Amino acid sequence: xxxxxxxxxxxxxxxxxxxxTKEAYAAFQAKKLSLNMARGKxxxxxxxxxxxxxxTLKSDTPLISESGDDCRNYGVLSGITxxxxxxxxxxxxxxxxMFIAGNSSLELxxxxxxxxxxxxxxxxxxxxxxxxxxxxxxxxxxxxxxxxTEYFNIGMIPVPMTEDGPDMDLVEKYVExxxxxxxxxxVPIYSNPGGIVYSDETVRRFAALKPAAKDFRIFWDxxxxxxxxxxxxxxxxxxxxxxxESGNRSIFYQFMSTSKITFSGGGVAAFNTSAENLSxxxxxxxxQTIGFDKINQLRHVKFFGDAEGVKAHMELHRQILKPKFDxxxxxxxRELKPLGIGSWTEPQGGYFVxxxxxxxxxxxxxxxxxxxxxxxxxxxxxxxxxxxxxDRNIRIAPTYPSVDELEQAMELFCxxxxxxxxxxxx
Amino acid sequence: xxxxxxxxxxxxxxxxxxxxTKEAYAAFQAKKLSLNMARGKxxxxxxxxxxxxxxTLKSDTPLISESGDDCRNYGVLSGITxxxxxxxxxxxxxxxxMFIAGNSSLELxxxxxxxxxxxxxxxxxxxxxxxxxxxxxxxxxxxxxxxxTEYFNIGMIPVPMTEDGPDMDLVEKYVExxxxxxxxxxVPIYSNPGGIVYSDETVRRFAALKPAAKDFRIFWDxxxxxxxxxxxxxxxxxxxxxxxESGNRSIFYQFMSTSKITFSGGGVAAFNTSAENLSxxxxxxxxQTIGFDKINQLRHVKFFGDAEGVKAHMELHRQILKPKFDxxxxxxxRELKPLGIGSWTEPQGGYFVxxxxxxxxxxxxxxxxxxxxxxxxxxxxxxxxxxxxxDRNIRIAPTYPSVDELEQAMELFCxxxxxxxxxxxx
Numbered sequence: 001x002x003x004x005x006x007x008x009x010x011x012x013x014x015x016x017x018x019x020x021t022k023e024a025y026a027a028f029q030a031k032k033l034s035l036n037m038a039r040g041k042x043x044x045x046x047x048x049x050x051x052x053x054x055x056t057l058k059s060d061t062p063l064i065s066e067s068g069d070d071c072r073n074y075g076v077l078s079g080i081t082x083x084x085x086x087x088x089x090x091x092x093x094x095x096x097x098m099f100i101a102g103n104s105s106l107e108l109x110x111x112x113x114x115x116x117x118x119x120x121x122x123x124x125x126x127x128x129x130x131x132x133x134x135x136x137x138x139x140x141x142x143x144x145x146x147x148x149t150e151y152f153n154i155g156m157i158p159v160p161m162t163e164d165g166p167d168m169d170l171v172e173k174y175v176e177x178x179x180x181x182x183x184x185x186x187v188p189i190y191s192n193p194g195g196i197v198y199s200d201e202t203v204r205r206f207a208a209l210k211p212a213a214k215d216f217r218i219f220w221d222x223x224x225x226x227x228x229x230x231x232x233x234x235x236x237x238x239x240x241x242x243x244x245e246s247g248n249r250s251i252f253y254q255f256m257s258t259s260k261i262t263f264s265g266g267g268v269a270a271f272n273t274s275a276e277n278l279s280x281x282x283x284x285x286x287x288q289t290i291g292f293d294k295i296n297q298l299r300h301v302k303f304f305g306d307a308e309g310v311k312a313h314m315e316l317h318r319q320i321l322k323p324k325f326d327x328x329x330x331x332x333x334r335e336l337k338p339l340g341i342g343s344w345t346e347p348q349g350g351y352f353v354x355x356x357x358x359x360x361x362x363x364x365x366x367x368x369x370x371x372x373x374x375x376x377x378x379x380x381x382x383x384x385x386x387x388x389x390x391d392r393n394i395r396i397a398p399t400y401p402s403v404d405e406l407e408q409a410m411e412l413f414c415x416x417x418x419x420x421x422x423x424x425x426x
Numbered sequence: 427x428x429x430x431x432x433x434x435x436x437x438x439x440x441x442x443x444x445x446x447t448k449e450a451y452a453a454f455q456a457k458k459l460s461l462n463m464a465r466g467k468x469x470x471x472x473x474x475x476x477x478x479x480x481x482t483l484k485s486d487t488p489l490i491s492e493s494g495d496d497c498r499n500y501g502v503l504s505g506i507t508x509x510x511x512x513x514x515x516x517x518x519x520x521x522x523x524m525f526i527a528g529n530s531s532l533e534l535x536x537x538x539x540x541x542x543x544x545x546x547x548x549x550x551x552x553x554x555x556x557x558x559x560x561x562x563x564x565x566x567x568x569x570x571x572x573x574x575t576e577y578f579n580i581g582m583i584p585v586p587m588t589e590d591g592p593d594m595d596l597v598e599k600y601v602e603x604x605x606x607x608x609x610x611x612x613v614p615i616y617s618n619p620g621g622i623v624y625s626d627e628t629v630r631r632f633a634a635l636k637p638a639a640k641d642f643r644i645f646w647d648x649x650x651x652x653x654x655x656x657x658x659x660x661x662x663x664x665x666x667x668x669x670x671e672s673g674n675r676s677i678f679y680q681f682m683s684t685s686k687i688t689f690s691g692g693g694v695a696a697f698n699t700s701a702e703n704l705s706x707x708x709x710x711x712x713x714q715t716i717g718f719d720k721i722n723q724l725r726h727v728k729f730f731g732d733a734e735g736v737k738a739h740m741e742l743h744r745q746i747l748k749p750k751f752d753x754x755x756x757x758x759x760r761e762l763k764p765l766g767i768g769s770w771t772e773p774q775g776g777y778f779v780x781x782x783x784x785x786x787x788x789x790x791x792x793x794x795x796x797x798x799x800x801x802x803x804x805x806x807x808x809x810x811x812x813x814x815x816x817d818r819n820i821r822i823a824p825t826y827p828s829v830d831e832l833e834q835a836m837e838l839f840c841x842x843x844x845x846x847x848x849x850x851x852x
Contacts, residue, residue: 039500041499041500041501042499044496044499047496047498047499050498051485051486052485053485054483054484054485054487055484055485057480058480058481059477059478059479059480059481060477061480070470070473070691071691071692072473072476072689072690072691072692073467073468073470073473073689073690073691074465074467074685074690074691075467075691076691102528102529102718102719103528103715103717103718103719104714104715104716104717104718106714106715106716107714107715110713110714110715114540114544117544118540118543118544118554118578119577128544128554144716147713148713148714151545151710151713152544259500259716263498263499263721264498264499264500264716264717265496265497265498265499265500265501265502265717265719265720265721266497266498266719266720266721266722267719284577287536287573287574287577288530288532288533288536288574289529289530289532289533289536290530290532290570290685290690291529291530291690291691292528292529292530293528293529293691293692293693293719293722294691294692295689295691295692296692296719296722
């Protein structure tokens with residue numbers, strides 16, 4: 001049978017292809033595999049890279065920070081100086097505008113939203129007392145951002161992504177005219193799941209926003225800032241540099257963590273915003289905790305030394321991850337491209353491939369995969385309220401499985417996409 | 427001059443004593459010392475005891491938990507099995523009713539209050555939507571408990587402490603008749619600052635409470651459960667055993683941490699409540715974080731092995747702390763007892779000596795100490811809203827300074843108490 005796009009195939013050809021695909025699906029199902037491409041988890045081989053970090057602090061290592069604080073004791077809510085320096089250098093921030101925390105950057109995002117909701121920020125009314133509070137949500141996006149937003153009963157407005165980041169005409173219109181818009185979720189570099197890197201122009205337009213609400217904040221989740229997949233790393237304009245230019249110093253909250261650099265189950269999270277914002281938030285954070293784990297902060301600094309050390313470490317991650325992304329992309333190119341089914345991103349970094357099935361097929365694909373032994377992120381997860389209006393987007397997370405497992409999982413994935421598409425057509 | 431109680435001294439004798447004390451104060455002030463007895467911080471020598479913990483996990487140590495989870499990766503929100511076992515054995519809880527978190531038990535207390543405030547617990551209206559929400563606050567108590575409560579605009583009702591714990595007649599009356607009473611702060615063993623150990627009868631009465639509010643919870647902060655200062659450790663009835671007896675399984679939230687066992691700046695916090703409560707709260711906690719630092723949990727388990735290991739370690743703490751408490755108590759007995767000024771606790775464990783100055787003198791004592799070079803916890807800190815109605819209670823924290831420093835600090839403390847008392851009398 002000649003391989004040509006399904007839109008050019010005759011009804012008989014489509015029927016034959018459907019039959020063939022059903023057989024392939026049944027054959028795969030008979031293997032009774034159990035594979036998982038659902039979450040953006042590092043693979044064991046990636047975690048192995050960080051094992052030497054455990055040797056950096058020993059029983060005879062002095063645990064006094066650069067500023068003379070005993071990392072073992074209470075105090076130093078905002079984290080140790082040397083950790084501030086290290087993280088600041090990774091995201092182009094000022095050391096004195098850093099706050100270093102525990103294992104989770106999500107925890108910091110939650111705290112920021114919670115403080116604004118319960119107590120209010122910048123002298124404004126707490127969001128919980130307002131009739132309408134909304135966040136802009138570039139889509140497709142990160143399900144945990146949306147979950148957190150929904151948790152606080154904050155309305156979510158989807159904003160389409162372009163090649164250069166969120167549709168800034170729309171963002172400007174909303175933010176600058178509607179006082180109920182209090183935030184926007186951004187993953188500016190290698191976005192989750194689209195792998196999009198915001199253009200300098202996009203970053204500048206963010207920095208130049210003139211929000212209707214004084215307590216509007218850009219939630220700049222720089223989760224993948226150094227998670228490159230090519231040897232020509234993307235290094236777009238930083239939000240700090242752009243806001244320095246625009247004078248809009250307090251408009252953003254920036255987050256990052258080492259969850260996908262060192263250990264997801266034992267890393268360090270960092271937060272960056274203007275000194276003014278930091279001073280305001282610290283008063284609230286000091287009610288929640290006496291302080292975060294400073295010993296693990298020191299452990300990270302000793303392991304990496306400086307930003308160059310982190311970048312060298314990320315190159316080792318890339319060597320593990322690149323073949324996995326290739327396995328996914330090769331399967332898609334081989335199995336789906338000739339048939340003209342679906343479209344997908346070819347990310348230069350980050351943790352995901354974003355796949356768009358034919359409209360109305362995403363749920364069916366995820367179901368078929370599940371019944372065939374491969375767990376994917378739920379269809380719709382990349383949209384607010386888990387509602388993908390086109391039932392189209394599927395997030396593929398290639399990092400955790402081995403290349404062998406991925407090849408098998410992608411075989412099923414491609415069969416399932418074909419099957420769903422053909423079921424719809426025939 | 428004969429030493430007799432000031433109440434028996436003549437005006438002339440008092441005048442002479444005041445003059446002498448003023449001179450002693452001036453002489454001390456001239457030394458220009460700077461000492462701190464403000465916070466319950468472990469001393470460096472105590473932190474040294476835990477340094478070998480850093481050698482327990484090395485680059486070649488397998489970091490797989492008992493249940494087969496990779497501690498280095500995401501997941502396992504409630505903590506690793508072996509950490510649950512260890513902490514459960516320390517507080518007499520069931521492993522499956524444990525939740526192991528990060529560096530801060532305060533963070534868990536905050537989360538519990540915040541969840542009840544914002545979302546509501548046990549199917550009840552969120553506290554933030556009620557006109558009146560109040561907590562009972564046994565006094566003197568822990569300033570951070572009160573700070574957290576005030577943060578959420580929860581009213582605080584002081585409840586006096588007896589030798590056996592909070593005045594239970596009053597507690598029962600409030601809790602069982604007033605639906606706006608939603609919680610009570612308890613430090614059941616070696617309370618902060620009074621060092622009081624709740625009697626078994628008190629614990630039973632807590633467990634038998636029939637709250638008017640379905641969402642009333644006892645916040646059982648077991649911060650000092652194994653922090654003994656004598657060789658006859660107090661081991662009162664556990665809240666778990668008492669609630670098992672009473673059938674009131676979901677009435678308490680129990681907290682503890684290793685902040686004063688291993689590292690205050692790199693420890694592990696634990697939470698214990700009924701499986702039903704835990705299941706409810708976990709859904710909320712899963713919005714805030716993907717998980718806590720499991721590697722540090724494993725590090726703690728490997729270091730201690732079991733509860734016996736922790737207890738042996740606490741004996742080493744005791745050897746460091748006992749002479750410090752003795753230095754404080756000896757100074758008070760030597761300088762103040764013969765004059766009949768003030769009263770104080772002689773704790774069998776915990777981190778504090780609770781000192782009651784003559785009424786109306788606490789603020790003055792703290793001020794005199796400060797101006798003489800010794801920082802104390804602010805007067806009033808041990809009461810809700812920092813308001814000690816009698817301006818009497820001062821929390822002495824003997825753990826951080828060396829014995830030498832303590833002896834100097836206590837010299838000034840005793841001079842300051844005498845001076846304040848005499849100023850008031852003469």
